[in-house]
Amino acid sequence: MRHRRRAVAADPEKKAGRPWIAPRDLWTEAVAGVLARPLRSALTTLGTVLGIGTLVITIGVASTAAHQIVGRFNALTATSVTVEVPPPASDTVPLVDWEGIAAVDRLAGVESSAALAQTDELAAVQVRTNDVVTPGGLSGQTLAVAAASPSLPAAVRGDVTAGRFYDGGDIARHARVAVLGDQAARLLGITEVNDSPAVFFNGHSFTVIGILGGFKREQRLSTSVILPPTTARDRLGLGTVNRVLINTSLGAAQQVARQSPVALTPNSAKALTVLAPPDLSKARKGVQGDVNSLFLVLGLVSLIVGAIGIANVTLVTVMERVGEIGLRRALGASRRQIAGQFLMESTTIGLLGGVIGAALGTVVVVSVSAVKDWTPVLDGRLALGAPVVGAVVGLLAGVYPSLRASRMEPVEALRAPS
Amino acid sequence: MTGPLAPGDIPDEGDVIKLIGVHRTFDSDPPVHALRDVNLTVRRGEHLSIVGPSGSGKSTLLNTLGLLDSPSSGDYWLDGVRTGALTDRQRTALRGSSIGFVFQSFHLLPYRTVEENVMLAEIYRRPRPGRARRSRAERARAALDRVGLSHRHGFRPDRLSGGERQRVAIARALMSEPALLLCDEPTGNLDSENTLSVLDLFDQLGAQGMTLVVITHDEAVSRRATKRVRIHDGQLSQEYA
Ligand SMILES: Nc1ncnc2c1ncn2[C@@H]1O[C@H](COP(=O)(O)OP(=O)(O)OP(=O)(O)O)[C@@H](O)[C@H]1O
Numbered sequence: 001m002r003h004r005r006r007a008v009a010a011d012p013e014k015k016a017g018r019p020w021i022a023p024r025d026l027w028t029e030a031v032a033g034v035l036a037r038p039l040r041s042a043l044t045t046l047g048t049v050l051g052i053g054t055l056v057i058t059i060g061v062a063s064t065a066a067h068q069i070v071g072r073f074n075a076l077t078a079t080s081v082t083v084e085v086p087p088p089a090s091d092t093v094p095l096v097d098w099e100g101i102a103a104v105d106r107l108a109g110v111e112s113s114a115a116l117a118q119t120d121e122l123a124a125v126q127v128r129t130n131d132v133v134t135p136g137g138l139s140g141q142t143l144a145v146a147a148a149s150p151s152l153p154a155a156v157r158g159d160v161t162a163g164r165f166y167d168g169g170d171i172a173r174h175a176r177v178a179v180l181g182d183q184a185a186r187l188l189g190i191t192e193v194n195d196s197p198a199v200f201f202n203g204h205s206f207t208v209i210g211i212l213g214g215f216k217r218e219q220r221l222s223t224s225v226i227l228p229p230t231t232a233r234d235r236l237g238l239g240t241v242n243r244v245l246i247n248t249s250l251g252a253a254q255q256v257a258r259q260s261p262v263a264l265t266p267n268s269a270k271a272l273t274v275l276a277p278p279d280l281s282k283a284r285k286g287v288q289g290d291v292n293s294l295f296l297v298l299g300l301v302s303l304i305v306g307a308i309g310i311a312n313v314t315l316v317t318v319m320e321r322v323g324e325i326g327l328r329r330a331l332g333a334s335r336r337q338i339a340g341q342f343l344m345e346s347t348t349i350g351l352l353g354g355v356i357g358a359a360l361g362t363v364v365v366v367s368v369s370a371v372k373d374w375t376p377v378l379d380g381r382l383a384l385g386a387p388v389v390g391a392v393v394g395l396l397a398g399v400y401p402s403l404r405a406s407r408m409e410p411v412e413a414l415r416a417p418s
Numbered sequence: 419m420t421g422p423l424a425p426g427d428i429p430d431e432g433d434v435i436k437l438i439g440v441h442r443t444f445d446s447d448p449p450v451h452a453l454r455d456v457n458l459t460v461r462r463g464e465h466l467s468i469v470g471p472s473g474s475g476k477s478t479l480l481n482t483l484g485l486l487d488s489p490s491s492g493d494y495w496l497d498g499v500r501t502g503a504l505t506d507r508q509r510t511a512l513r514g515s516s517i518g519f520v521f522q523s524f525h526l527l528p529y530r531t532v533e534e535n536v537m538l539a540e541i542y543r544r545p546r547p548g549r550a551r552r553s554r555a556e557r558a559r560a561a562l563d564r565v566g567l568s569h570r571h572g573f574r575p576d577r578l579s580g581g582e583r584q585r586v587a588i589a590r591a592l593m594s595e596p597a598l599l600l601c602d603e604p605t606g607n608l609d610s611e612n613t614l615s616v617l618d619l620f621d622q623l624g625a626q627g628m629t630l631v632v633i634t635h636d637e638a639v640s641r642r643a644t645k646r647v648r649i650h651d652g653q654l655s656q657e658y659a
């Protein structure tokens with residue numbers, strides 16, 4: 001008999017079992033603790049809500065904006081190359097002639113190209129139409145005049161909205177024809193070309209055979225009168241190419257930018273200036289980098305403030321619940337279980353802050369996108385990760401108060417009222 | 419364990435409590451000798467009452483018996499286990515599994531209902547056969563029924579009278595069916611009728627084999643005990659029925 005009891009005495013854990021709590025009970029106790037003072041708990045989440053919200057908004061808006069900017073690059077800028085040709089020294093041959101673009105068209109990755117001639121003298125010209133009769137004699141509009149290759153509509157990615165664009169035949173015949181940019185046509189009151197309207201300027205008349213609109217690049221041509229290069233040279237002395245527009249396939253812009261000066265003028269390629277789009281991936285990174293860093297710091301600071309808030313309130317809560325801690329110890333709670341409960345409470349508050357912050361942040365990102373007419377880009381990992389970050393903040397904030405709670409001696413704790 | 423034990427120092431089978439030369443001194447200024455050379459044996463199913471003036475050390479003795487406090491010197495054997503040799507964790511486990519408390523100041527959680535307060539007695543124990551988590555609320559009602567309070571199960575403690583709170587505290591202690599029930603003034607706030615029904619309840623518990631230690635000022639309560647001791651200035655003296 002006595003032997004059996006000694007065996008029990010030597011191993012009391014076997015007799016009593018180890019301190020134990022069902023996870024569900026731990027959760028229930030923690031939630032009850034959080035809900036015991038709902039207003040205080042709600043206010044305690046504020047710091048985390050702000051921190052997580054700022055982070056979600058920052059990252060969300062930044063990636064949305066980056067997506068937007070990169071999207072624009074994709075559509076247009078990333079495939080546009082422009083070559084500027086300096087004016088030749090007097091009496092020498094032009095650096096690039098009108099047939100030069102044929103060599104550019106042969107380059108791999110080039111989809112379309114056109115040469116342009118524009119001068120300052122012809123940037124503002126009084127243009128009249130044949131049927132405008134204005135009292136007082138002053139009629140017409142101030143427009144620009146330009147000469148361009150027949151491939152211009154494709155090169156500016158525009159549409160001929162009326163009539164036709166001039167072709168090689170018109171150029172060979174030095175035909176006195178003109179195409180109007182859509183804004184120029186509107187200003188002159190010309191909407192269609194079936195009755196062969198004419199425009200007059202600098203003492204010459206030209207038959208309007210078409211209207212070009214929908215410019216995606218080189219928008220100022222929309223207020224220009226566009227002439228075949230031969231005609232322009234004969235009548236206006238406008239014959240020197242000073243600009244070449246090139247459109248490339250996606251990703252080919254950098255290479256075409258390197259090769260096109262040589263194709264245009266093998267001997268003095270260095271004299272030409274090439275405008276090419278920035279490297280796409282660099283642009284994306286640049287945008288994200290700019291927007292993020294400041295607000296990320298702001299978000300992290302709010303999170304730290306939030307964590308201090310949770311730690312502070314949890315500590316106050318622990319001090320108010322000393323009697324409860326004593327009671328739980330008397331009911332068989334171990335130090336670890338006491339710590340576990342307060343850790344769970346602070347984690348719950350952090351989690352709550354994370355969920356609310358992520359939700360508010362998402363709403364803000366979507367609203368900003370709606371206002372700016374952007375497509376919101378929301379990373380699922382961000383939306384799911386934010387509450388986890390909140391919970392971790394709460395967990396870390398709860399460490400010190402929980403240790404304080406677990407270190408209390410049961411008798412001392414029971415002396416406090418509960 | 420330190421040194422060989424004298425033959426009389428080893429508790430018999432059936433001794434739930436055995437205190438041998440227990441002292442408890444608080445290191446305050448001046449030091450307080452709350453318990454002085456206390457020797458006490460309580461056998462299974464016994465109902466011990468402790469009487470004594472205020473400040474004489476009754477609560478200190480009860481805390482010691484409940485493993486909430488440790489003697490400064492001397493031995494406390496609980497159900498054959500020498501508690502001085504236990505770790506904090508082991509004491510906690512033993513307390514949770516076999517000791518129930520009714521505190522002088524009740525210690526009910528103000529933000530939980532009466533029923534939840536009673537159920538709290540069970541959450542720190544491994545579920546035993548017939549005591550599943552699912553039936554916990556049922557058992558809490560049954561415990562409340564035994565103290566005549568099942569109609570108050572949804573109340574918050576702050577809406578209860580002092581006597582009702584005291585009975586909730588008793589129901590919570592019953593809930594875990596402890597082998598040893600320690601009560602500090604369990605009838606202090608009860609009228610004579612409720613006191614009598616609590617005493618009847620104690621008799622039933624004793625008959626079931628539960629060991630009771632009850633601190634009281636009330637002679638009527640003390641008289642119902644099977645064994646009585648008086649404490650004065652930390653010193654225990656036997657009383658005979
Ligand atoms: N932690 C402590 N530090 C110093 N003295 C203490 C401490 N705890 C109790 N005492 C003292 O020990 C003595 C016994 O206290 P105890 O609480 O056991 O009295 P009691 O008999 O329960 O009194 P009452 O009937 O008023 O509840 C008292 O004088 C008290 O002041």
Ligand SMILES: [Mg+2]
Binds near residue numbers: 476477478522602
């Ligand atoms: Mg007392």
